[in-house]
Amino acid sequence: MANRRIRDRVHEIVFEADTPTGKWFDIGLLVLIVLSVVVVMIESSDDWYSHYGRIFIVLEWMFTIIFTFEYILRLWVTIRPWKYALSFYGIIDLIAILPSYLSFFLVGTQYFVIIRIFRLLRVFRIFKLGKFLTEGDQLRSALIASRNKIMVFLFTVTLLVVIIGSVMYLVEGGTNAGFSSIPRSVYWAIVTLTTVGYGDITPQTSVGQFLSAAVMIMGYAIIAVPTGIVTNEMIAGASGRSRFTNTQVCRYCAREGHADDAIYCKYCGGRLNEHK
Structure with missing residues (x-):
């Protein structure tokens, strides 16, 4: 005892x-x-x-x-x-x-x-700082809820950069030493599509430069897609989010986020405090 x-x-x-x-x-x-x-x-x-x-x-x-x-x-x-x-x-x-x-x-x-x-x-x-914990939990829930959409988006972007890189290799490969292979060209497509633009590989032909400009403009539109997906899920879940009220941790499952007047853990059912 x-x-x-x-x-x-x-x-x-x-x-x-x-x-x-x-x-x-x-x-x-x-x-x-x-x-x-x-x-x-x-x-x-x-x-x-x-x-x-x-x-x-x-x-x-x-x-x-x-x-x-x-x-x-x-x-x-x-x-x-x-x-x-x-x-x-x-x-x-x-x-x-x-x-x-x-x-x-x-x-x-x-x-x-x-x-x-x-x-x-x-x-x-x-x-x-319960407000920050609540907002963090809301963001986590939104990311989990939108994971399927994000996976489809990433798969689409992967296919897109492979296609763009392959096309750029055909356009620049014979005259530009930077585009020495398709993987190297795919690397350029990723850097350009994400608007990072390291500048270590640049197209020299007119067709290559036109394609490069189109990919840059496309990059701004693509960046907005995952932001919209997550934001939509955050708005949808905002009304039903729970509030973090205290720091009490369950002795059985070590999880927190219980109401101030809670007697039992809402996750495992264990008694939070034997003196309650």
Whole structure:
């Protein structure tokens, strides 16, 4: 019973940001995340590493040990640990500490700890920026709802750039060294259609330049298509979106987004707080 109370208390501190201790725990965690990312960025500079390399190594392992302990702590206080381990934050937390251990076997992998910056997403829930979370959830739902349309659009664009690249190869291939193959020409079509225009390959013939101009103009129209698809889905789902009201995390499935007066988790049915 005492062990259960300890786990409940630790869970409240580690996962919740509604209590003073939980909020300070998360703020301290965010500070450590920022510091660890800054250390990795500075460490990549040869000048800094040559003078302070040993200090960087010590700091990096200090951060890794702290984050490893925190990850184990989150698994311990969650009643179904695998639920947290497979959640978005659980995967990010694991990936954030793995590169340091992999550096024993693969040189250079320690720089992948820069992915820890994704953990700063917790700032939205810590400081109760619920509006941003709601808008983010709306965008995610719109992308999921429009995925079939986007897939059809991408497939169409892929066919289009292959055709345009092949035609440009026939037009420019004999006189322009830049269009040396169809894949190279397809690369030019992608760069031109997306209006990036690196300028490393340019058509020299009049027909090629005319086709290039047509592809550039077509690019502006194509860019507007996915924007319209996603926007339409966002408008359609705006009326039925749910509000994120607190930072309470279910001890069973490690998911959040519950109403303030909720007693049971709306995802798995587990009791949110034994004292309610």
